[in-house]
Every structure is written in C-alpha cells, then in structure tokens.
Amino acid sequence: MDIVSLVRPEVAAMEAYTPILPFEVVSARLQRAPAAIVKLDANENPYGPSPRVRAALATLPFPHIYPDPESTELREALARDTGLPAENLLAGAGADELIDLIMRLFLRPGDWVVDCPPTFGMYGFDAAVNAAQVARVPRRADFSVDVPGIEALFASRDGAPRPKLVFVTSPNNPDGSVLSDEDLRRLLALPAGVVLDEAYIEFHGPSRLGWVLEHANLMVLRTFSKRAGLAGLRVGYGAFAAALMPHLWKIKQPYNINVAANAAALAALEDTGYLAESVARLTAERERLTACLAQVDYLRPYPSRANFILCRVVGRDARALKLALEQHGILVRHFNKPGLMDCLRISAGKPEQTDQLLDALKRL
Numbered sequence: 279m280d281i282v283s284l285v286r287p288e289v290a291a292m293e294a295y296t297p298i299l300p301f302e303v304v305s306a307r308l309q310r311a312p313a314a315i316v317k318l319d320a321n322e323n324p325y326g327p328s329p330r331v332r333a334a335l336a337t338l339p340f341p342h343i344y345p346d347p348e349s350t351e352l353r354e355a356l357a358r359d360t361g362l363p364a365e366n367l368l369a370g371a372g373a374d375e376l377i378d379l380i381m382r383l384f385l386r387p388g389d390w391v392v393d394c395p396p397t398f399g400m401y402g403f404d405a406a407v408n409a410a411q412v413a414r415v416p417r418r419a420d421f422s423v424d425v426p427g428i429e430a431l432f433a434s435r436d437g438a439p440r441p442k443l444v445f446v447t448s449p450n451n452p453d454g455s456v457l458s459d460e461d462l463r464r465l466l467a468l469p470a471g472v473v474l475d476e477a478y479i480e481f482h483g484p485s486r487l488g489w490v491l492e493h494a495n496l497m498v499l500r501t502f503s504k505r506a507g508l509a510g511l512r513v514g515y516g517a518f519a520a521a522l523m524p525h526l527w528k529i530k531q532p533y534n535i536n537v538a539a540n541a542a543a544l545a546a547l548e549d550t551g552y553l554a555e556s557v558a559r560l561t562a563e564r565e566r567l568t569a570c571l572a573q574v575d576y577l578r579p580y581p582s583r584a585n586f587i588l589c590r591v592v593g594r595d596a597r598a599l600k601l602a603l604e605q606h607g608i609l610v611r612h613f614n615k616p617g618l619m620d621c622l623r624i625s626a627g628k629p630e631q632t633d634q635l636l637d638a639l640k641r642l
C-alpha cells in the first residue's frame with residue numbers, strides 16, 4: 279500500500295520549513311571553527327547564559343527522573359520576575375511550542391487566523407500544520423500593523439467564518455518596530471484572541487504581560503532564548519487569562535520542559551544582574567551598529583527596538599552581499615520576499631563582532 283497517501287492532505291501540500299543551517303554544518307562548510315564565526319543571523323544572545331546556568335547544568339541532581347509536568351518552581355520564579363500570579367503562567371519548550379499550543383487550543387481545520395507579514399514565520403507555519411487558513415494583513419511600509427485593515431477584515435466577513443486568532447509581534451521580527459498601546463487596545467476590542475509575541479521585549483521596555491489580567495482574550499508570549507541566552511535549551515513562557523489555563527493544561531505535553539532546561543531557566547532568573555547587563559550591552563550595541571550601518575552608502579537600516587537591525591540594500595545584490603560576508607565568517611540573514619525585498623537582518627553582537635562586520639563591509 280502507498281503509506282504516503284494516508285498523510286493528512288494539508289501536510290502533504292505544505293512546503294517544508296527551511297530552518298537556518300545548524301552551526302556545526304556552517305562551521306564545516308566555511309572551514310572555520312565555531313569560535314571564529316560571527317553569528318549574527320538568528321538573533322541569539324552572543325553572551326550566552328550566566329555562569330550560574332552552566333554550574334546548574336553541570337550538577338543536575340536528577341536527570342534520570344521525569345520533570346515536574348507543571349514546572350511549578352519555574353512558574354513561581356517567573357511569577358517573582360514578572361509580577362504575575364504563577365496561575366496565569368505556562369512554560370513551554372520555547373515560545374515556539376506555545377504558538378502551536380495556542381493554535382491547537384482554538385483551531386479546527388479550516389478555521390482562520392490573522393497574520394501580519396512581514397513577521398516571524400512560525401505563525402504561518404503552525405497555522406499550516408494545524409490546517410488553519412491564514413488571512414494576511416500586510417504591515418505598512420514602516421512595518422506598523424495595519425489595525426484598520428484588520429478591523430475591516432472582521433467587519434467584512436458577514437456570514438463567512440471570522441478569524442479566531444490575531445498574531446502580532448512587538449518588537450516585530452524582522453524589523454524591530456513596536457505595537458502601540460492604543461493599537462493593542464483596538465485589536466483587543468475585536469471578537470478574537472490576540473497573541474502578542476514579546477520575544478524581544480526586554481530590548482525595548484515594559485512588557486504588557488500584566489494586561490492578560492484585564493483582557494481575557496490576550497495571550498502574551500516571552501522567551502529565555504534572547505534575554506537569557508538559552509536558545510539551545512528551549513524555554514519560553516506565556517501569560518494567559520485564568521479561564522484559559524485549565525484548557526491549556528489539558529492539551530500540553532506533560533514533560534515539555536526537560537530537567538536541563540528547567541534548571542537552566544531557574545539559574546538564569548536568579549542572576550538578575552547578569553540578565554540586565556547582557557540586555558544593556560546588546561541594546562547599546564544595537565544603537566552603535568545602527569549608526570555605523572547608516573554610514574555605509576549601500577545600506578539603509580531601519581530603527582529597531584529589538585536585538586537586531588533590518589537593512590535595505592540599495593544598488594547592490596543583497597544575496598551576494600550575504601554570501602560575501604559569509605566568506606569572511608560573518609553570518610547574517612537575507613530576505614527577498616514581499617515587504618522585505620533586498621533586505622538583510624543583522625543581529626546585535628559583541629562590540630568586537632560589530633567591528634569585524636564593519637571591517638568586512640568596508641572591504642567588500
């Protein structure tokens with residue numbers, strides 16, 4: 279029998295997700311040791327985690343025992359960190375897991391979600407996996423969310439199924455623009471769930487996590503990947519209205535936070551000084567990098583409130599530039615799709631990494 283014919287048709291029809299190449303593969307391909315690569319392509323935190331995290335990982339007491347399905351200790355630590363009750367917080371294997379979990383909570387095949395491209399690709403990806411349909415309301419030229427466009431979409435659907443979820447990101451990936459309080463309020467007035475992805479919020483300002491206590495249709499996602507340098511260990515969390523929590527608990531994989539990730543996240547939260555310093559350094563470097571990139575005559579950086587900068591490449595081939603930088607051991611992300619034609623996204627790195635990038639840009 280043809281086993282493949284039994285694959286869900288929406289999955290069979292899906293395009294495969296194209297992740298960036300694993301670090302080891304890039305290192306082998308460029309014939310450079312990982313330490314000799316300036317990795318500015320995935321918005322990771324080049325400082326990595328606090329030494330306390332490494333110590334906690336080296337002394338894990340019970341790696342042979344399944345983890346606490348409720349991540350109680352971590353949620354209590356997050357409650358202290360965020361000021362929200364632990365009852366409103368759910369931990370996930372990265373914010374990525376929670377995006378999928380939210381979709382599985384609300385969406386049946388054929389249901390609609392609103393996506394605002396250009397933005398983080400996982401909303402569209404998880405919608406496809408969940409057999410949902412995506413109403414795309416493109417961002418404006420300055421990357422601001424077209425809130426009237428989203429409102430019009432809801433108003434115009436007499437009879438047609440209304441979207442159940444709206445995904446917005448602030449600061450947005452890949453440009454670093456933010457959603458105003460006023461725009462968020464307007465979205466929250468819609469008859470839908472609003473998922474506010476705050477993966478980069480620490481590089482901007484106060485989180486709106488606390489708003490979930492006032493707005494039952496708001497869900498806010500955060501991560502340890504950027505601020506805490508734990509991208510490889512996969513820890514994120516979400517804040518939800520109390521009424522949603524029992525349903526999320528029902529569908530969550532019991533052991534989604536493994537013991538290493540749990541110990542690392544706890545140790546990271548204990549070292550508040552390290553967290554603050556690493557964010558402050560990256561934020562300062564973002565500002566320096568933006569100013570320096572603006573001096574390069576073929577680059578047009580957009581102002582960013584995250585730990586990366588989107589640049590339009592003018593009068594040169596952006597892809598060729600990305601490949602040329604790669605030959606210098608510098609990795610950046612290239613985009614060439616609607617709203618992001620001829621663009622490079624460059625993560626904020628350590629000062630010496632910025633220097634290497636600028637040096638290479640001068641020589642190219």
Ligand SMILES: Cc1ncc(COP(=O)(O)O)c(C=O)c1O
Pocket residue numbers: 320321371372373374375398447450451475477500501502503509512513514
């Ligand atoms: C907007 C946004 N949300 C979520 C994530 C993923 O976060 P995590 O590593 O916690 O899964 C990213 C990662 O790049 C992102 O850019």
